[in-house]
Amino acid sequence: MSGTWCFNHKNGVVRLVENSGSDQRPKPEGKVLVHIPSNEVITSYAILETKLLSLGWERYYGGDPDLFQFHKRSSIHLISLPRDFTKFKSVYMYDIVVKNPNMFMVMDK
DSSP states (O other), rough: OOOEEEEEETTOOOEEOOOOOOOOOOOOOEEEETTTTTTTEOHHHHHHHHHHHHHTEEOOOOSSSTEEEEEESSSEEEEEESSSGGGHHHHHHHOOOHHHTTTEEEEOO
16 A cells, blocks of 8 residues: 555644555645634635725725735735636735735635
8 A cells, every 4th residue: 555644734634645556646625815803714805805995905996907906005015916706816815914914814725
């Protein structure tokens, strides 16, 4: 029996995934952005916009029309997101986390 030991960060269980001749690794389940104060998972741009507006961010309309953007008057930061929420991946989530310390976190689904 050969395979790869895989650790599930969600429940702490380690299991052996057997090799079936081809290299089949478990696929990551994905990430979600969580608003820390409310413990709410961000599931749409409408929810995200509400949270960002409450933190002093404003919609920015002067950029690329294919992007959903926010800026803060008190900083040089700009958050640029794909207009399609289904393309909202972890790289965009981490950008939000870095620009809003202690307000958001990225977690496994």
